Amino acid sequence: MRYLKKVNDSQIVADNLSYANVSDRIDIRNQLINEQQGFCAYSERFIKQTDSVDIEHFDPRKKNTPGDYYYNWYATLHWLNSHKPYKIDPFLPVLIPHSLDLTTRIKFENGLFETINRPDVEAQNLIDFLGVNKYELYTDRVKHLNRINALKVLCGDDEELFIKKMIEDQDNLSFATAIEYKFNLDVDNLIALSRSL
Structure with a gap:
């Protein structure tokens, strides 16, 4: 759940962009995608140019209230946004997505996001509300990991070749938390490498 964090120096805040101002929405969406390093905040899938992307209101x-501002907005794939529950009430209390203690309360293990301590109702409610373990998303994650594993097998013991192939297409870095868990890679470092090419 690495793309839920917010940046203190967001251009959205600096430019005082407002969702209520329709003309600001494209800039908000593009800036959110940029801050999320090109990934969907909820699925962690790389956003392709042909993907439909929403400004999601967590x-x-x-x-449409004064409380709707930068810390409530995320760039998400339309499919995931359209399959998220419309009402948050059944999931309250819920962990705030950009909470600083998110990584100490939610882990990724065996293909699923889980709470670190049970019962952590707020963390479990966040997992359930965002739908990060939905069957379709879980299946896509597993298929992606299998493709990356096949790439690793093709590269054999040549770790440098594997890294080169990983960064040739940023889509390879989709499902970043799963990639880090399964292959012990630093996705932030790989993103930086891919942008330096």
């Missing part, structure tokens, strides 16, 4: 109760 807490739907805030949409």
Whole structure:
């Protein structure tokens, strides 16, 4: 759940962009994608140019209110956004996505996001509300990991070749948390390498 964090020096805040101002929405969406390093905040899948991307309002109760601002917005793939529950109430209390202690409360293991301590109702509610373990998303994640594993097998013991192939197409870095867990790679470092090419 690495793309849920927010940056203190966001251009969205600096430019005082507002979702209520329709003309700001393209800039908001593009800036969110940029801050999320090109990945969907919820699925962690790389956003391709042909993907439909939404400005997702984490807490739907805030949409079109003064409380709807930068910390409630994420760039997400339309499919995932359209399959997220419309009402947050059944998932309250919920861990705030950009919470600083997110990584100490939620882990990725055996293909699923899970709470570190049970019962952590807020963390479990966040997992359930975002749908990060939905069957379709889980299946896509597993297929992607299998493709990356096949690439690793083709590269054999040549770790440098494997890294080169990984960064040739940023889509290879999709499902970043799963990639780090399965292959012990630093995705942030790989993204930096891919951008330096």
